[in-house]
Amino acid sequence: MALNIKINTFEGPFDLLFHLIEKNQIDIYDIPIADLTEQYLDYIHKITENQLDLASEFLVMAATLLSIKSKMLLPSKPKQEVASELAVAEDNDVDPRSELMHKLLEYKKFKEISILLRKKEEEQEFIFKRPPEDLSLMWADEIPLSEITFEDLKLAFKSVMSKKKPEEKVSKITKDPIPLSRKVMEIYRTLKQKSKIFFSKLYDKKTSKLEIITTFLAVLELVKMKRINAFQEKQFGEIVLTYREV
Amino acid sequence: MELQKAMGIIEGILFTSGNPVKIDEIANVLNMTCEQVLECVKQLEIEYNKFSHGIMISKVGSSLRLTTKPEIFPYIEKIFKPKVRSQLSKAALETLAIIMFKQPITKSEIESIRGVNSEKALNTLLEKNLIYEKGRLNVPGRPILYATTEDCLDYFGLESIDDISIE
Numbered sequence: 025m026a027l028n029i030k031i032n033t034f035e036g037p038f039d040l041l042f043h044l045i046e047k048n049q050i051d052i053y054d055i056p057i058a059d060l061t062e063q064y065l066d067y068i069h070k071i072t073e074n075q076l077d078l079a080s081e082f083l084v085m086a087a088t089l090l091s092i093k094s095k096m097l098l099p100s101k102p103k104q105e106v107a108s109e110l111a112v113a114e115d116n117d118v119d120p121r122s123e124l125m126h127k128l129l130e131y132k133k134f135k136e137i138s139i140l141l142r143k144k145e146e147e148q149e150f151i152f153k154r155p156p157e158d159l160s161l162m163w164a165d166e167i168p169l170s171e172i173t174f175e176d177l178k179l180a181f182k183s184v185m186s187k188k189k190p191e192e193k194v195s196k197i198t199k200d201p202i203p204l205s206r207k208v209m210e211i212y213r214t215l216k217q218k219s220k221i222f223f224s225k226l227y228d229k230k231t232s233k234l235e236i237i238t239t240f241l242a243v244l245e246l247v248k249m250k251r252i253n254a255f256q257e258k259q260f261g262e263i264v265l266t267y268r269e270v
Numbered sequence: 271m272e273l274q275k276a277m278g279i280i281e282g283i284l285f286t287s288g289n290p291v292k293i294d295e296i297a298n299v300l301n302m303t304c305e306q307v308l309e310c311v312k313q314l315e316i317e318y319n320k321f322s323h324g325i326m327i328s329k330v331g332s333s334l335r336l337t338t339k340p341e342i343f344p345y346i347e348k349i350f351k352p353k354v355r356s357q358l359s360k361a362a363l364e365t366l367a368i369i370m371f372k373q374p375i376t377k378s379e380i381e382s383i384r385g386v387n388s389e390k391a392l393n394t395l396l397e398k399n400l401i402y403e404k405g406r407l408n409v410p411g412r413p414i415l416y417a418t419t420e421d422c423l424d425y426f427g428l429e430s431i432d433d434i435s436i437e
Contacts, residue, residue: 035360035361036385038384038385038386127383130383131383131384131385134364134368134384135367137367137434138366140434141366141367141426142357142363144427145363145425145426146357147340149354151338151339151343152337153288153336153337155288156287156288156289157287157288159286
């Protein structure tokens with residue numbers, strides 16, 4: 025993570041090169057390309073160890089530096105035939121570093137300008153402008169009211185009123201379901217007292233569906249435990265519950 | 271028109287606007303020449319330079335604006351606690367510097383100078399209305415040409431780009 029922040033401090037390969045040049049007090053007009061390349065690559069290696077998706081621009085510059093370095097290592101071509109001498113001379117006279125030097129110098133110029141701009145930007149932080157006065161109301165377009173008749177208003181009112189209000193959504197908040205074990209105990213106690221009861225008497229109109237289901241489950245549970253008996257004469261008929269003597 | 275009266279009107283216009291106002295627009299309203307307006311500005315500057323004033327008038331591009339003086343910032347800061355204005359990123363500033371002195375310029379030209387992708391920086395500058403798309407270069411692909419806006423001069427408080435001098 026720390027390295028991530030580090031790379032962000034360099035705005036690109038030129039920025040990094042520049043940093044190295046300043047750090048080593050290198051003369052930009054006579055760049056020791058081998059040294060610079062080594063340091064540059066060192067830096068790239070450090071970054072790539074932790075960050076694989078390094079901006080390709082940094083790698084392109086690394087390749088450029090290596091290419092310049094190898095060009096400088098090559099011995100200059102010996103003079104050949106007179107015919108091609110001119111072309112060769114031209115080729116040999118050009119310092120392979122010159123393009124890089126020019127680019128660095130140009131970049132340096134704009135880097136310096138950007139520092140000046142930063143200073144100006146900071147100066148502006150100390151002064152304040154007013155927000156513009158809102159004059160929109162003073163010159164608001166007049167509404168052509170005269171063209172609207174009473175009939176228009178009535179129609180508009182009617183159409184608004186006839187629009188159905190969106191139905192209010194009321195959602196029910198149900199009580200926490202009664203635990204089955206408690207319902208079992210309740211029914212068992214009731215039956216122990218009364219010995220016989222209709223299932224329908226175990227709940228009333230206000231009882232929630234969930235509670236009725238819990239009640240029914242409790243009955244089934246009690247039947248299974250052989251504590252009560254349950255009878256039903258016909259389908260959907262009344263269920264009669266009786267206490268079962270142990 | 272009387273100089274004193276014109277000075278007052280200019281002050282009123284700039285106060286109402288808040289934003290910079292074009293000198294030629296003011297000249298139009300006052301039935302004066304731009305030179306006469308600038309003479310008024312000079313007189314106003316003399317007036318505002320007195321310690322008894324907390325505001326100043328300045329030229330940004332071909333416009334005038336009224337702002338507080340930087341000297342009173344410490345007091346404004348104490349009473350209003352203004353938020354620190356967000357600064358442009360290093361990348362955006364570099365990109366803007368290049369556009370300022372090379373305008374109109376294409377994205378690829380900017381990138382060849384900076385050696386790095388400048389898409390994000392350009393978008394930030396466009397969003398802040400510091401640069402605009404001036405047109406397209408008549409080469410294959412017809413790339414967009416960028417140039418700086420008047421707002422850019424206002425942003426840095428510059429009368430012109432020449433204020434930024436490099437040796």
